[in-house]
Amino acid sequence: MIEIKQLVKRYKTKKHDVTAVDHVDLTIPSGTIFGVIGFSGAGKSTLVRLLNYLETPTSGDVIIDGDNMGQLSKTMLRRKRQDVSMVFQHFNLLWSRTVIENIMFPLEIAGMGKVQARHHARELVELVGLEGRGNAYPSELSGGQKQRVGIARALANEPSVLLCDEATSALDPQTTDEILDLLLEIKKKRNLTIVIITHEMQVIRRVCDEVAVMEDGKVIEQGKVTEVFENPQHAVTRRFVKDDLSDEIDESVDRYIHIAPDDYVVRLNFTGDNTTEPIVSYITRTLDIDINILEGSVKQTKSGELGYLVLHLTEVSESQFEEFKAGLSRQHVAVEVIRHG
Structure with missing residues (x-):
């Protein structure tokens, strides 16, 4: 379970402070796919980076499976991040490494031997549907294939939580559907908790159990996806639903x-x-x-x-x-x- 309590993130500038996340409270049950949606600048990407402490909150708490992220030592935080992995919008692959080597990278950092890491990486290549492409370089892959590598790499350390920051926004509609189907399949096989950050309501509709809508750093509406689609309460939510339908x-x-x-x-x-x-x-x-x-x-x-x-x-x-x-x-x-x- 992920518990977010009164989470705040402020950035200081020369002229004034900017509040990117403003006293957010959320509870994300284990084993669910939870969506966070909002327009550009709503604070959703900052929020997801606070979950694994890639950004440090100004105040508030992030508690994942009983561990308060802000109270962990640097060593324990590094270990916890192996359990709270992330898929990025622009793939963040190492261009000088093959598919297999990209997937092996987090395993090598974690101290796994190369033989074992390579064997595990090959299993993940099959899991994400990239059979036969293990020795290819990122420049030889399509956008959807690159994101499959990103997902495989994120799964390398067998996390219990997968954070997806706009993981489909750089993809065409058909490839987006394929990646969403892949996430659903992986979630069933591994019982992951998945948090999806997006500005696309069709992503929320297709795969999420619950959704939170953000505006100006605040959560303005949340609930089960079907309930939010049936009866959106806030003008921003109604706009998203209207555009999707x-x-x-x-x-x-x-x-x-x-x-x-x-x-x-x-x-x-x-x-x-x-x-x-x-x-x-x-x-x-x-x-x-x-x-x-x-x-x-x-x-x-x-x-x-x-x-x-x-x-x-x-x-x-x-x-x-x-x-x-x-x-x-x-x-x-x-x-x-x-x-x-």
Whole structure:
């Protein structure tokens, strides 16, 4: 388990102090994939570097599996970092070393013999799907292959915690999916706790169990991924969710439909089995309401599907609309009013 208590990081400049991380409290359960998302400058990358004390906090505590990182001696901290490994955005490979030699590097630093280190590195090459590329140099690899080497190197000392700082942001969408699938596979095999720092909500949606949203150094929202997608509370979170679902309906609805006084434009949010239920048929047959489907989408998350429908309801009385909301609530479908005539 990772416990972050009132964590603060300030940088001093000539003109003023900058607070990059501002009194953050988080608990990350063991064996989960935890995402931290925010726009550039939100403090997320600083936060992840505080977890393994690559950056020293101004105040607050980081406790990993019972060890307070700030109370460890330099020797014990170096050993603890072997258990809290990191995957970087730009790979950070040694260009003069082969794939095998890059993976061997942290093992050599830890004092493992070269024969044993090479054998372990070959096993990791297979684990990350780079069979046949062990003797290649980084210049001969694609971006996705380089990141696979970075992941293998991070796993060399068999850590229990893997920190991923924007590990997919330099990759194309298909390669990003492949790396995320690899992380899911490794997590299952090794029961890792993985912390993913990203500005891409689709990364959070595809692999994370829980998410924290950061802005100006603070955590402004957190929770299970499905809950955050279903009901984002903060404007920043809503922006991320909207971008991932490609949902711009509330900004554009006035441009192409006319909303009469008794009309509603609503968004239905549903998850899991509800994504395959005949919701539209239920509305038209059971509730006798005329509808126009404006937009819809179904996305895959780690724990199942989630989706939305944007509907234009025409000539609906207030009592009909209340019945409409109550009926969908019984089917565990959330109703959000976007426009009302």
